[in-house]
Amino acid sequence: MTASQSTRRSGREPSIADVARLAGVAQGTVSNVLNRPNKVSEKTRLRVERAIDSLGFVRNGTARGLASGTRTTIGFVIADVSNSFFLDMARGAEEVAQLAGNTLLLANSDMDLSKQGAYLNLFDEERVAGILLAPLPRSLHHAASVRPHGRPRVILNADSGSTQVCSVAVDNELGGYLATRHLIELGKRNLVFVGGPETLIPIRDRHRGAERAVIEAHGEVRLDFIPTHEVRVEDGRKVGHSIAARERADVPDGIVAGADLLALGMLQSIVSESDLRIPDDIAIIGYDNNRSAWDSIVPISTVSQPGEEMGRNAARLLLEEVHAPGTHIHQHIVLEPTVVARQSTIGPRKN
Amino acid sequence: MTASQSTRRSGREPSIADVARLAGVAQGTVSNVLNRPNKVSEKTRLRVERAIDSLGFVRNGTARGLASGTRTTIGFVIADVSNSFFLDMARGAEEVAQLAGNTLLLANSDMDLSKQGAYLNLFDEERVAGILLAPLPRSLHHAASVRPHGRPRVILNADSGSTQVCSVAVDNELGGYLATRHLIELGKRNLVFVGGPETLIPIRDRHRGAERAVIEAHGEVRLDFIPTHEVRVEDGRKVGHSIAARERADVPDGIVAGADLLALGMLQSIVSESDLRIPDDIAIIGYDNNRSAWDSIVPISTVSQPGEEMGRNAARLLLEEVHAPGTHIHQHIVLEPTVVARQSTIGPRKN
DNA sequence: TTGAAAGCGTTACCAA
DNA sequence: TTGGTAACGCTTTCAA
Numbered sequence: 234m235t236a237s238q239s240t241r242r243s244g245r246e247p248s249i250a251d252v253a254r255l256a257g258v259a260q261g262t263v264s265n266v267l268n269r270p271n272k273v274s275e276k277t278r279l280r281v282e283r284a285i286d287s288l289g290f291v292r293n294g295t296a297r298g299l300a301s302g303t304r305t306t307i308g309f310v311i312a313d314v315s316n317s318f319f320l321d322m323a324r325g326a327e328e329v330a331q332l333a334g335n336t337l338l339l340a341n342s343d344m345d346l347s348k349q350g351a352y353l354n355l356f357d358e359e360r361v362a363g364i365l366l367a368p369l370p371r372s373l374h375h376a377a378s379v380r381p382h383g384r385p386r387v388i389l390n391a392d393s394g395s396t397q398v399c400s401v402a403v404d405n406e407l408g409g410y411l412a413t414r415h416l417i418e419l420g421k422r423n424l425v426f427v428g429g430p431e432t433l434i435p436i437r438d439r440h441r442g443a444e445r446a447v448i449e450a451h452g453e454v455r456l457d458f459i460p461t462h463e464v465r466v467e468d469g470r471k472v473g474h475s476i477a478a479r480e481r482a483d484v485p486d487g488i489v490a491g492a493d494l495l496a497l498g499m500l501q502s503i504v505s506e507s508d509l510r511i512p513d514d515i516a517i518i519g520y521d522n523n524r525s526a527w528d529s530i531v532p533i534s535t536v537s538q539p540g541e542e543m544g545r546n547a548a549r550l551l552l553e554e555v556h557a558p559g560t561h562i563h564q565h566i567v568l569e570p571t572v573v574a575r576q577s578t579i580g581p582r583k584n
Numbered sequence: 585m586t587a588s589q590s591t592r593r594s595g596r597e598p599s600i601a602d603v604a605r606l607a608g609v610a611q612g613t614v615s616n617v618l619n620r621p622n623k624v625s626e627k628t629r630l631r632v633e634r635a636i637d638s639l640g641f642v643r644n645g646t647a648r649g650l651a652s653g654t655r656t657t658i659g660f661v662i663a664d665v666s667n668s669f670f671l672d673m674a675r676g677a678e679e680v681a682q683l684a685g686n687t688l689l690l691a692n693s694d695m696d697l698s699k700q701g702a703y704l705n706l707f708d709e710e711r712v713a714g715i716l717l718a719p720l721p722r723s724l725h726h727a728a729s730v731r732p733h734g735r736p737r738v739i740l741n742a743d744s745g746s747t748q749v750c751s752v753a754v755d756n757e758l759g760g761y762l763a764t765r766h767l768i769e770l771g772k773r774n775l776v777f778v779g780g781p782e783t784l785i786p787i788r789d790r791h792r793g794a795e796r797a798v799i800e801a802h803g804e805v806r807l808d809f810i811p812t813h814e815v816r817v818e819d820g821r822k823v824g825h826s827i828a829a830r831e832r833a834d835v836p837d838g839i840v841a842g843a844d845l846l847a848l849g850m851l852q853s854i855v856s857e858s859d860l861r862i863p864d865d866i867a868i869i870g871y872d873n874n875r876s877a878w879d880s881i882v883p884i885s886t887v888s889q890p891g892e893e894m895g896r897n898a899a900r901l902l903l904e905e906v907h908a909p910g911t912h913i914h915q916h917i918v919l920e921p922t923v924v925a926r927q928s929t930i931g932p933r934k935n
Numbered sequence: 936t937t938g939a940a941a942g943c944g945t946t947a948c949c950a951a
Numbered sequence: 952t953t954g955g956t957a958a959c960g961c962t963t964t965c966a967a
Contacts, residue, residue, distance in 0.1 A: 246733040248944055259954040264946060274952060289732045294709035295655075296944035298646040299959050303946095306706075314690070315671050323665070323692065336706055339665070339690035341674065355657075355687055358645035381640045382597040466879045494879070501881045525876050528817045528845070530852045599960055610938040615962060625936060647960035650943050654962095 247288040256284035267292060298360060305335045307551065308356035309365040310349060314341045317524060319367050321540025322389055322547070326365055329548035335362060337548075346372055357384055363551040365389060365544075370433065385554040387547045392565055399550040401543045401566045405435045408536040408570035409442025412489050412518045415534070415572045417446060417454055419579070421487030421516055425457040427472050427499065428491035429464040436464070436491040439520060443489050457485065464491060469498020476515075477507035486515055493519035493526040496533050500577060504530065516578040532575035539568050598639040607635035618643060649711060656686045658902065659707035660716040661700060665692045669872060670718050672891025673740055673898070677716055680899035686713060688899075697723055708735055714902040716740060716895075721784065736905040738898045743916055750901040752894045752917045756786045759887040759921035760793025763840050763869045766885070766923045768797060768805055770930070772838030772867055776808040778823050778850065779842035780815040787815070787842040790871060794840050808836065815842060820849020827866075828858035837866055844870035844877040847884050851928060855881065867929040883926035890919050 253260045258277055265273050266281040273281075284290075298304050307330050311319045327337040340356070342349035346369055356364050363385040368376035377395040379386055386398050393400035409426075416424060426443045428436045440458065447456040461468040469490065476484060476499070490496035496519030500511065509515050511531055519526050522537035546566050554561040604611045609628055616624050617632040624632075635641075649655050658681050662670045678688040691707070693700035697720055707715050714736040719727035728746040730737055737749050744751035760777075767775060777794045779787045791809065798807040812819040820841065827835060827850070841847035847870030851862065860866050862882055870877050873888035897917050905912040 249946095250944075260945080261947080261955075262953060265953090268946080272952075277953080291705070291708050291731065291733070293650070293711060293944050294706075295646045295649040295711055296959090297709075297946075299644070299650055299943090299961085300945040300947080302959070304646075306710075308689075314665065314674070315668055317666060320666050324694070327692065327694075336691075336703070338659075339692065340687075341678065341690065343675070343678075352687070354642070355645070357642050358648075359657075360644060360646055380642065382642070497879060505881060525879055528848060528876055530856060530881055600962095601960075611961080612939075612963075613937060616937090619962080623936080628937080644960055647943090648962075650945085650959090651961040651963080653943070 246293075247290040248293070249290075251288055252281065252284045252290050255288060256281045304360055304362045306359070306361045307335050307337050307363050307365060307548070308340060308352070308359070308361045309337055310340045310342055310352045310356070310367070312342050312349070312367050312369050313344050314339065318521060318538060318540050319390075322365075322367060322544035325541030325544025325546075326548040327544070328541075329545045329552070333552050335552070337365075342369060344369060346375075350375070360384070363387070363555045365547050365551060367391075385551055385558065387551045387554075389543055389547050392567070394565075396563055399547075399554065399563045399565065401547045401550070401568065403538045403543065403568045403570055405438035405570075406442040406445070408520060408538070409439030409489065410446045411442070411570065411572050412439075412520065412536050413443040413446035413456075415518060415574065415578060416487035416489065416516055417450055419487075419512070419516060422454050423485045424454060424487045424489060425459055425485040426489045426491070427459045427461060427469070427495055429461050429468070429495070431460065433464075439489075439491055461491075461495060464495050466494045466498040466501075469495040469500075470502045471498075473499035473502025474506060477503050477509070484509065484515060488515065488517045490517065490519045493521045493523035493533060493535055495519065496535070496577070497523075497525055497529050500529060500531060500533060512576070512578045512580055518572070518578050522573060527575070529577075531577050534575045534578040535573050536570045537573045538570050542568060597644075598641040599644070600641075602639055603632065603635045603641050606639060607632045655711055655713045657710070657712045658686050658688050658714050658716060658899070659691060659703070659710070659712045660688055661691045661693055661703045661707070661718070663693050663700070663718050663720050664695050665690065668875060669889060669891050670741075673716075673718060673895035676892030676895025676897075677899040678895070679892075680896045680903070684899075684903050686903070688716075693720060695720060697726075701726070711735070714738070714906045716898055716902060718742075736902055736909065738902045738905075740894055740898050743918070745916075747914055750898075750905065750914045750916065752898045752901070752919065754889045754894065754919045754921055756789035756921075757793040757796070759871060759889070760790030760840065761797045762793070762921065762923050763790075763871065763887050764794040764797035764807075766869060766925065766929060767838035767840065767867055768801055770838075770863070770867060773805050774836045775805060775838045775840060776810055776836040777840045777842070778810045778812060778820070778846055780812050780819070780846070782811065784815075790840075790842055812842075812846065815846050817845045817849040817852075820846040820851075821853045822849075824850035824853025825857060828854050828860070835860065835866060839866065839868045841868065841870045844872045844874035844884065844886055846870065847886070847928070848874075848876055848880050851880060851882060851884060863927070863929050863931055869923070869929050873924055878926070880928075882928050885926045885929040886924050887921045888924045889921050893919055 249260050249263045253263045330337045340352035367389040377393040377398050388400040392402045431437050447454045519533050519535040522535045526533040526535045600614045604614045681688045691703035718740040728744040728749050739751040743753045782788050798805045870884050870886040873886045877884040877886045
């Protein structure tokens with residue numbers, strides 16, 4: 234906690250004072266050359282710039298931040314950097330941040346609550362302009378509580394439910410609904426939802442959406458539910474294995490998977506262990522638009538979450554708050570996922 | 585470039601001076617409570633801590649860094665965060681950094697040279713303790729040149745070839761050699777190396793390693809070469825398609841792929857378009873230990889690069905230099921990749 | 936053990 | 952247009 238690594242470098246780095254001395258001007262003038270070049274005469278500007286180059290001067294951001302009370306850095310605390318969904322968010326956020334002249338730094342909580350806390354604290358201490366947070370699954374309460382003087386914060390991929398913090402989420406219930414509708418519209422009537430543990434809120438919401446789509450079909454469609462332990466390929470393989478072994482009459486004609494990896498595993502088992510044709514006998518749709526769904530032997534239809542758009546929205550909200558802390562009104566944006574139809578539901582046409 | 589986003593927050597944040605005033609002690613004492621708690625009497629410490637809590641005080645890292653000349657943050661500039669290999673490095677680096685009381689911040693160059701430069705510069709300005717850099721493919725010269733007073737820097741996944749900068753790389757030639765040896769030892773004699781463009785140094789090195797293994801076999805083994813445009817699954821599918829269409833006598837009995845995605849695509853085409861059995865008729869080994877290789881319908885053997893270990897080594901070297909700028913001797917570490925044998929070469933046994 | 940005060944490198948203001 | 956100088960919030964040294 235009370236870390237203290239000494240980093241005093243050998244030989245002091247050149248400062249503005251050094252530059253000023255060499256160029257024979259005042260510090261303020263050097264500062265102006267750096268920040269408001271047009272307020273300085275061409276001649277002195279060149280002289281200062283030459284001094285800067287010859288000294289190898291690089292401005293000290295810490296001093297700068299301290300003196301100006303201003304930071305241009307935004308911190309993004311990510312639950313799990315190995316999940317490409319979050320990286321999409323980062324990409325979108327960076328795009329917006331960059332346009333506004335800010336830079337985005339990433340910190341990986343690595344699915345560890347204490348790390349998440351440590352990084353939030355670090356960014357607070359560093360007085361970044363603002364913080365983007367994709368919180369760990371069960372840390373919402375923690376995530377949405379901001380200190381009295383804390384940095385502005387926007388929560389991604391969860392509804393903060395707070396009047397103090399903006400959030401940008403995606404409608405999982407709708408995603409489950411759309412995926413299921415997609416299968417129903419293709420004529421499938423005997424469906425099964427294969428999800429991870431119901432304790433995962435997003436999965437639970439997707440399941441609910443699936444149920445809504447079935448209810449809307451007024452009894453014409455049935456929906457089974459098969460829970461899995463996790464949402465990995467292996468879990469999917471197990472389920473696929475058991476489905477492949479069923480009597481033909483008991484095989485569902487459509488599967489809604491709570492996650493792409495699950496869909497991938499099921500598809501692999503079904504393809505290699507049965508004669509069932511995909512999608513004619515059994516159609517499969519996943520969730521997440523994971524790269525591996527696209528790369529599957531039979532490209533898998535999926536529900537795509539607008540990660541980049543989430544990032545853009547979050548960064549936009551954050552910068553709004555940063556620039557107008559007084560008048561800013563906290564919002565909760567919920568974006569809509571979309572179905573990406575591929576071979577596993579519509580057969581070998583285009584994508 | 586001359587970005588300037590105003591971030592002055594409403595209502596000044598509590599400072600050490602405020603805490604000192606409320607607790608009725610001197611600033612220095614508060615600082616001691618924060619940094620050397622044992623140098624302060626229990627009684628005043630508690631009083632100060634209570635003041636800190638009631639004010640919601642969070643120390644200002646910028647001022648702290650400025651006054652102490654010390655930073656505990658390490659910056660990692662990553663060529664491409666969506667490549668899990670780099671994230672493994674980040675994980676390893678973070679492990680070491682954390683043990684030493686440092687924190688690791690990530691910046692994504694997003695395969696863009698100007699972004700890489702911008703982030704390097706940012707970290708320089710922020711006076712981080714040190715910089716880890718996984719440079720863009722063709723930016724080595726740029727990456728290895730440090731300014732006179734620049735932060736200590738360690739290069740990952742490339743040999744800096746510089747006496748000014750440490751580097752940690754992995755031996756691609758050896759990886760290609762090992763992969764090929766693996767096939768030869770399994771009895772394969774008619775091999776083909778399927779690689780991306782030879783302009784990619786790592787791929788070229790892997791190819792060379794493959795050639796060395798073949799040369800060592802004294803004419804008993806032949807090695808063809810099929811270049812591809814990129815190293816994506818689609819490229820692999822094309823090659824697999826053409827191989828599946830060959831006369832049986834012209835089909836190689838072993839494939840060394842320059843990358844896992846290539847191997848995955850080939851395997852998919854071969855499995856679905858021919859009767860060739862894997863690995864009996866044709867064995868396939870990839871490179872990278874990509875998650876998708878593991879998740880493939882037939883798990884794909886691969887060459888695993890020690891990403892985490894690279895990260896740990898790099899962080900260790902960096903911290904060494906940070907703590908002993910004078911005596912530190914720059915090193916170039918080259919780690920060895922290992923073969924991970926799975927079904928695509930050894931058939932359905934264990935992993 | 937505690938207090939007072941001198942920097943750290945920059946910005947920003949006011950005077951010249 | 953330029954120069955001089957007071958903050959910014961903290962650490963650190965030196966006295967008390």
